[in-house]
Amino acid sequence: MPADIARQFGENLRRARRGAGISQEETGFRASLHRTEIGLLERGERTPRIDTAVKLACALGVEPGELLAGIGWTPGSVVRGGFELSPAPEDSP
Helix, strand or coil: CHHHHHHHHHHHHHHHHHHHCCCHHHHHHHHCCCHHHHHHHHCCCCCCCHHHHHHHHHHHCCCHHHHCCCEEEECCCCCCCEEEECCCCCCCC
C-alpha cells in the first residue's frame, strides 16, 4: 500500500509541475531539493516527508492538498486503519 501512495503522490506532483509549466530542475531549485529527488518522487519511488510536500506545494504555487489528492485514510475501529486511494483528478486543459 505505501507504494500506491507514493505513486499517487508522484502523479499529483507531475500534474502540478506540468501545470505550472516548469522543469523538474526548476521545481527542485524552488523547493531547495535536488532534481533527482523530484524525479524519484514523480516516479513513486520515494514517499515525501511532510516538510518536503509543503516545500513542493509552495514551489508550484498550489495547496498541499492538491499533491495529496486521491489519498485518504480510513480510521480503524476493531481493525487497523489503512490508506485508500480514490480516482485522481483529470488533467485540466
